[in-house]
Amino acid sequence: MTSIISVNFNQPEVTIAFLKSVKEHAGEIPLEVILVDNGSKVDHGPEFLATFPGLIYLRSAENLGFAGGNNIGIERATGDFLLLLNNDTEITPNLIPVLSEELDRNPEIGLISPLLLYYDQPDLIQYAGFTEMNYLTCRNKGIGNMEHNSGQYDQASRETAFCHGAAMMCRRTDLERVGLMEAHYFLYYEELDWCEKFKRAGMKIWFSGRTKVYHKESVSVGKESSIKTYFMTRNRMLFIRRNTGWLNTLLFSLFYIFIACPKQMLVYLKKGRTDLIKWVMKGLIWNFSHSNQSADLGFKI
Numbered sequence: 001m002t003s004i005i006s007v008n009f010n011q012p013e014v015t016i017a018f019l020k021s022v023k024e025h026a027g028e029i030p031l032e033v034i035l036v037d038n039g040s041k042v043d044h045g046p047e048f049l050a051t052f053p054g055l056i057y058l059r060s061a062e063n064l065g066f067a068g069g070n071n072i073g074i075e076r077a078t079g080d081f082l083l084l085l086n087n088d089t090e091i092t093p094n095l096i097p098v099l100s101e102e103l104d105r106n107p108e109i110g111l112i113s114p115l116l117l118y119y120d121q122p123d124l125i126q127y128a129g130f131t132e133m134n135y136l137t138c139r140n141k142g143i144g145n146m147e148h149n150s151g152q153y154d155q156a157s158r159e160t161a162f163c164h165g166a167a168m169m170c171r172r173t174d175l176e177r178v179g180l181m182e183a184h185y186f187l188y189y190e191e192l193d194w195c196e197k198f199k200r201a202g203m204k205i206w207f208s209g210r211t212k213v214y215h216k217e218s219v220s221v222g223k224e225s226s227i228k229t230y231f232m233t234r235n236r237m238l239f240i241r242r243n244t245g246w247l248n249t250l251l252f253s254l255f256y257i258f259i260a261c262p263k264q265m266l267v268y269l270k271k272g273r274t275d276l277i278k279w280v281m282k283g284l285i286w287n288f289s290h291s292n293q294s295a296d297l298g299f300k301i
Contacts, residue, residue, distance in 0.1 A: 001030040002096050003079030003172070006087045007069035008037050012044040014088050014216065019052040021090035029096050032056060034073040035087075039063035065186035066165065067194075074180060079172060086166040088216040090119060098211035099169040102157060110178070110203025111170050111195060113163040115144075115153055115212040126215055128153045129160035129207040133192075135244050136251055137260070138236050143207075153209030160207040165191035167213040170198075177201045182242075187227070189235040196243045224268075229276045233261065233283025241287065257284065 004022060008015040015035065022033055035048055037059040045057050058072055070084055081100050085091065099112050116127035128144030140161060144153060168191065170178075178201050181194045195205050240252045261280050268276045 001032065001079040002081045002083055002100060002169075003073075003077035004031055004033045004083045004085060005070055005073035005077060006033075006035055006085050007066065007073070008035060008040060008044075008048075008087050009063060009069070010040045010042075011087060012040075012042075012047060015044075015048065016051050018085070018087045018089060019048060019055070023052055025091050025093045026096055031096065032077070032079055034058065034076055036060060036069045036073045038065075038069040065183060065190075067181035067185055067190040068183035071180045071183055074175065077172060081169055082172055082175075083169045084165070084167070085213070086215065088119075089166055090214045090216075092212055092214075095167075095211045095213060098208060102206065102208050102210075103169065103171060106204075106206070108204045109206040110174055110198035110201065111163045111168050112206040112208060113160075113168045115149075115156075115207075115209045116164055116166060116215050117149060117212055119214040119216040122214060123149050125149050125153070126217065127164045127166075128156065128209060129158070130162040130164075132161045135240060135248050137255060138240050138252060156207065156209035158207055159204050161205060162192050162195045163205055163207075166215050166217070174198070174201070174203065178203075185231075185235050185238065187231040187235070189239045193239055193242060224273060224276060226276060226279045229279040230283050233264075233280050234286045235283075237284065237287045 006018060019033070033052055034056040035058070037043065037045065037057070039060050039062040043059060045059065048057055049055050056076060058076060060069065060072060064072070074082060081103065083096065083099065095114060099114060102112055103109055113127065115125065118124045118126055125144040125147045127142060130143060131141045133140045143160070178197050181190050185193065198205060237253070237256055241249050244252070261284060265277045265280055268274065
């Protein structure tokens with residue numbers, strides 16, 4: 001059995017469309033669907049349950065972030081496979097069979113993601129894997145991103161550096177070794193950190209183009225905001241602190257503090273977004289004020 005886990009935060013219409021997609025395309029597959037409401041202002045539970053009878057609906061009193069919300073669902077799940085899907089995705093009929101088959105066929109795979117296409121431009125690729133991370137700069141690239149989809153990845157089944165948080169599957173038994181996602185990230189980098197945990201447990205991160213998911217994320221990156229700037233700045237440094245040794249962390253920190261962040265602040269200055277500069281600073285300062293609290297599996301806010 002597969003447990004599908006998704007999180008809602010103030011997006012009832014999007015979530016209902018997601019549930020309808022699962023009902024339409026996976027209705028005959030043995031599964032349980034777990035929806036976690038992440039502290040939304042209004043409880044739309046009755047509507048969700050009416051849309052998908054048998055839905056396991058869990059409501060958190062507060063917004064626990066992407067990882068925290070998914071972790072609630074993971075702890076409740078009973079399926080052999082756990083499929084984490086963003087609520088702004090719509091699935092395809094062969095998604096669960098293909099991903100579970102890949103996991104069955106290769107026990108070395110820990111996490112697997114499908115091909116992601118933009119929902120509004122379904123011939124445009126969002127994700128077909130990631131390149132390896134440069135840990136000195138904490139930068140890598142998306143494979144296939146913004147390419148026209150002509151079927152070039154349809155038969156791909158290969159190792160990749162990282163999964164995409166919008167759609168990823170794992171075995172429930174593997175979590176006994178790996179553990180949950182680290183909820184203290186709140187936004188951004190949590191799925192990359194989770195991939196690192198799977199790698200340290202001796203497992204591989206995988207991409208399969210044999211199935212796909214449509215993602216309703218905008219083709220444009222989106223409007224810069226204080227919360228995005230803060231967590232992207234904060235968590236980029238936190239990711240390196242948690243997943244590399246002291247020497248790499250030192251070298252990265254010098255690059256980040258004296259080159260990358262000043263460059264970003266200049267960009268904001270030129271764009272007239274001086275309001276975001278302080279959030280870059282706050283993201284950096286947070287790491288120093290929490291300098292002794294980032295050990296793997298031992299972090300608490």
